[in-house]
Amino acid sequence: MDLSSFRLLFLLSLLVTHISFSHVLADSHFEGFDAEEDDPVEDDILHHHSIPSPPVTQSDSQPLSDLETKSHPDPNPVPTSDSPSQSDLQKPSTTSFDYWDEDEFEGLPIEQPPPEPPKVTETATPDDPESETTSKPQNATAPKKSFTVEIACGSFLIVFIVNYFTGKRENENLALAWAAKFATKGSIFEKNFSLLGVGEGEDSPLLLKEGQTVFKFYASGRRYCQGLLATMELKSRHDLISRLFNLVVPCKDEITFEVYMNDEAMDQVVFAVAKKKAAKGMQKEVRDLQRFAGLMPTPSGRKWVVDELSVISESKEVAGDLITETVLEQVFGDKAFEKYGKNFISMHFSDQHPGLLRKMLLFKFALPDANHMADITRLVALVPYYIDLIGRYKLSSQARSKTEAARVKAAQEAYKELQNARQEALQRKKAEKKKMLEEAEAKLSAEAARKREAKDRARQMKKAMPRMKMTRAH
């Protein structure tokens, strides 16, 4: 995310510098073009000024003529008559007004663009004081300044806002297309779950929207599982900057199904299927896969998943039992995968998920666009199929003892870790307490010392008092 923003930033700055350069070029062209004709007018204007300075003729040899011309493109020399009335002190304020003006009118740049590009003072600002002073009165009517930044940024902002609404609509349409295909009457989820939607009651909303890109669909009331949560993570179509970034780094709309299995319905299974490259990453990064499972080599003498995919499993037995003939025929086989599997990303079943619900099936697919929702029908059909398969599946006693041992070991390790953490926390607490006690003691002792001091002083005073009394008594 941050990378995307920074890259975009870079692109933006490139764009802006490009624009400014082109303007500088235009500038120089213009200068060369009418440097001569404008001189008399400049003369005229300059004469009105009360600033004592050498005449214009002297400056002819200097590149000053360049600078003067910048003020000339202003078509109306009329306001020059105002200039005598201006004192030196007023000038800056008019300049400021001119700049203020430009901000003020940023909304209507359509009228200004033609005169301004030649007047861009991007490069000339430090060395054309007279053009500013002379043009000040003119600026009051026709502001002479670069609007490049305003136009570029303002129009970008407008496009951004328009895109926000269109992109939002696009995302909503995609999510609704999915819901219409898979969660309405007679659809695959309606046939498998008794409760659909995030609310309660008959006509509860099917989808829950979180932000502009995340849509959730919930279903419950099926054998073997407590519920199913489908989360659609769509592209940030509403955000123009992310959208531009996605042109460079493409990403996909994804849907993730989380099936929360009943505790007693799922045996000790750790199993995953993913594209070859992703599988390697998953095996290293996902904790339960890393701990309990390993990459499965393709078994010989058996139909297996296509070469693009690899299987991660706790044991050969589990992998062999979960990759059934039906699944191979429907999706993962050589023929079917080409046609139906292109939106498959990964699936991951585990009874050792971190978190509250440990037994979970995860399916991750890419979403096709709204008109081709049917492309993932077979993939979505995998979800109820595997719920039933896993729900009925029982490990053989041999495999079971193996997995049991692994889990006991893992549990022990986790327990040890927990113990260690607890002990550490206890020790830290102890140290803190000790420190606090010490501090309090130090404070107490300081207070005691102060008290003693006060007492001493009082005693001394007392000692002094009687003498005073005695003297007074005399």
Add this chain to the structure above:
Amino acid sequence: MSSHNNNSTSANDPRQPSAAKPYVAQPVSPQDLPVDYSGFIAVIFGIAGVMFRVLPLPLDLSSYKLSSWLAIIFCAQSLANMKNVENDLKQISMAMMVPVQGFCMLPFKVVSTRLDQLRYRSGEGHWTG
């Protein structure tokens, strides 16, 4: 739970209305929320815009505006991406104030630079007016 009770009876229909549980949104701790990078960038640009204006840096005027404008654009992005309306709106409106302040300070900066330039030029005798 009751998942195994009527397996045999509903072999063809996997639905179990009795086992249905309504959706419970999982609470998300504020630490888990994604970081609002665009808001952060917006604030940086906003501050840069104000700084360029206040400090006498030898930079072009358009770059002063540019960073304030970029700040506003990134503000818009973070506005578009916000999830929790109440919380985020507060932060983003704060971030928005910075570039706005940058724009408001423009006149002062211009006055001071222009005055300096005027003095410099007239002192050197390049002034031709």
